[in-house]
Amino acid sequence: MKALVLPDGSLNLPEALRERHGLTRGGEVLVEDTGEAIVLRTLDQAVARAQALSRRLVAGRSGASVDDFLAARMGDTGAE
Structure with a gap:
């Protein structure tokens, strides 16, 4: 597909x-x-990409989930 870039920078x-x-x-x-290309992503695509990267980075690591973080914070404050 082709897209037109106007002189004012509009695409x-x-x-x-x-x-x-x-x-x-x-x-x-x-x-x-x-550096070699211009990539456009919708905000939803960018969020999904970040979530997938996060899942890969923490896969199989103990204590890396949000639930683990919240449990640790609750332990820090002594709250139940």
């Missing part, structure tokens, strides 16, 4: 692409410069 994404990614009414995207 016009094709309708099919906007529909596929839930941007039919417009919206924000995150822009990543990888």
Whole structure:
């Protein structure tokens, strides 16, 4: 697909692409410069990517879950 970048920097994404990614009414995207490419991600895509990375980083590690963190904090305060 082609997209047009206007002289003012605006980017016009094709309708099919906007529909596929839930941007039919417009919206924000995150822009990543990888050095070799420009990557656009919706906010939902960026959150899902961060969650997947977090799961990989803590997989199998004891004490790495949110529940473990909260339990430790409760132990620090003596609250039950």
